[in-house]
Structures are given as C-alpha cells and as structure tokens.
Amino acid sequence: MTRRKGEQNSAAKALSRARRDLVTGVILIGGLTLLVTSGWHYVASLERLLGSTSRAQELASSDRILMAGMLLNLALILFGWRRYRDLVATSSQRDEAEARATTLARTDELTGFLNRRALAEEGAAAIALATRRDKAVALLVVDLDHFKTVNEVHGHLAGDSILRCATDIIRKALPASAVAGRLDGDEFAVLLPFDPRHVNTVDSIADYIVGALAQPMIARSVTAHIGATIGVARTEADCHTVDALLRRANIAMQAAKTAGRGRHAWFDATMERELISRNAIEAGLREGIPAGQFVPYYEPQVDLTSGAIIGFEVLARWEHPTRGIIPPDSFIPVAEECGLIADMSVSVMRRAFTEARDWDPSITLSVNISPAQLKDPWLAQKVVKLLVETGYPANRLEIEITESSLFQNLSLAQSIVGSLKNQGIRLALDDFGTGYSSLAHLRALPFDRIKIDKSFVTAMNKDPESMAIVDAISKLGESLNLPITAEGIEDQAIYDSLRKMGLHKGQGWHFGKPMTVAAARRLLAEKGLLPSARAVVEEPLQRRA
Missing domain, CATH: 1.10.287 (Helix Hairpins)
Structure with missing residues (x-):
C-alpha cells in the first residue's frame, strides 16, 4: 500500500x-x-x-x-x-x-558493493548472459572469521575501517565481469562467470582472497587479524538462480568452517545430506528431550582385584520412536552445537538418579559433564537440586570432567568444583593423558580420581608406548594418592596387564556393554546388590534358623 x-x-x-x-x-x-x-x-x-x-x-x-x-x-x-x-x-x-x-x-553505503536486492537482480542478468555464452557462474560466499572480535575489542568505527580494507582486497581480486555484493555485516557474495573447462580460475581467486585476508590489517591505528572462509557453488542444471547458488555456497562455507576455517570449499551433495541430517537431529532433540526419549544406559565399573561391581558410568542413549536406539556419537555434537546439551544432561541425570537410588549403597554413578556445561556458573546448584528432588545420595555420585573443558575458564571450573565437593560429590579427571596441562590441573583442582583415556588402554598390549603411558599414570596416581580407573578394557589380556600394574578399578566391554536399567537391575540382583534381592535370600535363611 x-x-x-x-x-x-x-x-x-x-x-x-x-x-x-x-x-x-x-x-x-x-x-x-x-x-x-x-x-x-x-x-x-x-x-x-x-x-x-x-x-x-x-x-x-x-x-x-x-x-x-x-x-x-x-x-x-x-x-x-x-x-x-x-x-x-x-x-x-x-x-x-x-x-x-x-x-x-x-549499493551498500559502507563498502560500495551491491546490496542483497541489487545483487539478486544483477546476478540474474549475469547468469543469463553467461548461459548464452556457454559459460558457467560460480558464486563465492566470503565470511570474515573473527570480525566480531574487532567490533567488541576496538569498537564499530574500527570495525567499519577493517570492513573497507577487506572490501578493497576482495575487489582487487575480481575480474571486470564479476558481480560483488555485501550480504550481511561480515559476509560478502561474488558472482564470477568462468569457462567450465577452467575451474582452477575460481580456485585461484578464492585462494588469493583467503590468503590476503589472512594477513594483518591496519586501520585507525588498529591491527586486526581476521581471516576468511569461503564457500563456492556453481550453476548446474538444478541450480541456476542466485537464491539457489547462495544456499549451496552457504552450505559449503559452513562445511569449510567445520573443517578448520581459513580455506575455501566447493559445494557437493554430501554436504547437503549432512545438513539435512543435522537439522533433523536438532529437531529431534528439541522434541525428544521434553518427551523423555533420552535415557540413561549403564556401563559397569569393576574392582579389578575382586571382580566385584562397584558402580556404573551413566551414558546417554536416544530411544527414538521410529529409528530405535541412536548412539551418542550421532547426537551429542549436535546437542553441544545448538545449546541443548545441558537440558539433555539434566533429563538423563534425573532419570538415572531416580532409577539408582534404591541400589546397594556401595554402588556409585559416574556422570560426564560436557565443556559447554562447565561454562554454566549455576551448574553445581542444578546438580544439587537434582539430588534433592530424586533423593539420590551425594556421596554415591562422581562427576567426570575432561581436561579439554578446563582450558577455557579454569577459575569458573574451580568455583563449580568447590561447590560440588562441599556437597560430598566426588570429582574425576576424565580422559587423562590426552591434554596438555594434566599435572597443572591435578594441582589446581581437588580431584578424587584419575581416569586413563581408553585409547591408551585398548592399545597397551600392542603398543609399547601406550603401555608405558598407562604404567606412568598408574605410578603417578600412587604417588599422589589418587585412585585410577582404566577405561577401554575389552579383553582378558588387558585385564591381566592392568592387575599386574596394581590398578584397582576399570570398565570396558570385557565386563559388559552399556545396558538398560532393566539389565543393570538384573545384574545387580544376581550379585545380591538390590534390597529386594537381599530380602529374597535372607528370608529363607531366617526360616531355617
């Protein structure tokens, strides 16, 4: 109107x-x-x-x-x-x-490039002209990798100057036939007609832009290191509009970022399939977490000296209504990426604490905390609230933290760990040996246990170096008076080797794969570690007496 x-x-x-x-x-x-x-x-x-x-x-x-x-x-x-x-x-x-x-x-007032609307119009004309001349068109989406930091640290005026510098670099790399535009704050698009027989022409331009933007930029007395990642798509029989090219180029750009930034990648169909699968998983997470589809599975932890079950590690599994059981490798990375890992973890912990509260008091639960959760200053309070709501004893809970999660904010991790320890919860350093500051972390945080990464344990009888690492960690635990748990015990030979080293606790498929709560209860009942099972045994004895 x-x-x-x-x-x-x-x-x-x-x-x-x-x-x-x-x-x-x-x-x-x-x-x-x-x-x-x-x-x-x-x-x-x-x-x-x-x-x-x-x-x-x-x-x-x-x-x-x-x-x-x-x-x-x-x-x-x-x-x-x-x-x-x-x-x-x-x-x-x-x-x-x-x-x-x-x-x-x-045009975009800041950079002088076309805006999104004009880019669509002129891009359509460029594609039509290239088609008449038997040429193809490549669309490059150029995303500046660390531009947000420039704005946050140096201000928007400096950011605008850096954007102009980046624009000049991109413009310098382009031939006269190219059509360039600014899509968003730090994202640009370039339509580039080229001879389909010489695809390397597009590669050369993309490589030049990535290399030039990787160099330090100086503007308004500010030196910025930003870098760029580029996604590239080309006209095909099923992709001949600016919108279609933009969509594919963005998919390729995200794939290049996942692969490590500072590079360019061409779109291919597998990227699109992975994106569709990833989006389907995210949608399933958002629907499945409140619906209770994520449940705890229990991996037995055993005393290596006596062979007795002393606890379980809680692992998340997705009981999908149509796809069945989905392993964690398929959904944990997506949950972390889209910020749903905390909600999923709380849901699984609540169910695990409820299911295990009536087990024998000697049986403990070990729960992994992801790096994303360790950024939450209210994590300790959330865990304690779950214990109170479910009635699960704090002294039967062990929280496992990986070394990699400690690098980002050690002071916050110390605060969270201190709060957990004050409630009687124990703390384990998971995947020990894979980080770079293990000893420093052992000194900085009051750990109660060290867990040797399973990659060393699994290979110890085949790789002398892995054997040496496991032995060294075992001796370190003895000297620090820290119990050791070995993960990845998959056969009797590894079991025997660890016993000879004097390790006292272990877990792995040799003792049983992660199991449902029903299977865990049957296993505990066989060992007399459920109150109901003990009652069944004790009642005939009392009658006999």
Missing part, C-alpha cells in the same frame, strides 16, 4: 513538472514565432519613428503601439529563455539526485 502511494505521488509530481515545462515551451515558441512573423513591421516602425518626415509624424501613434508590442515580444522571449535555462538546471540537478538515490538504493 505504501509503495503504491509512493508511485502515485511520483507520477503526480512528474505530471506537474511536465505541465510547467509545456507552458514555458509554449510561451517561448509563441514569442519567437511572433517576432519572426512581425519583425519587418517592427523595423519599419522603428525607421519611421526615427525619421523627421511629416508622414512619419502622422503614423507615430500607430508605430508606438507596434514598438510596445515588439518590446513585449522581446520580454516574453527573455522570460521564456530564462525559464528554460532554469528548468534545464533544475532538471540536471534532479537527474543527479535521482541517480544518487538509485545508487544508494542499490
């Missing part, structure tokens, strides 16, 4: 200008015509008025009237000419203003 009114107003203004121009033109043309057709009368009258004959005196009155008409005619001509000159000047200014308005409407 607003657009229609604007068009009507523009049409009315144009009509009014046309009417004024027409009136001015009529006046000027009429004056000139009158001057041409009556000019000889004016000249003759002027001669008679200047003469001194009696006949001239007799005609003086009529000649004066003709002279007045001539002067009026000249005045009209001068008025028309001046008005025409003003109209020409006004029209020129108006044309310049309209040209500037058109430019502003089609």
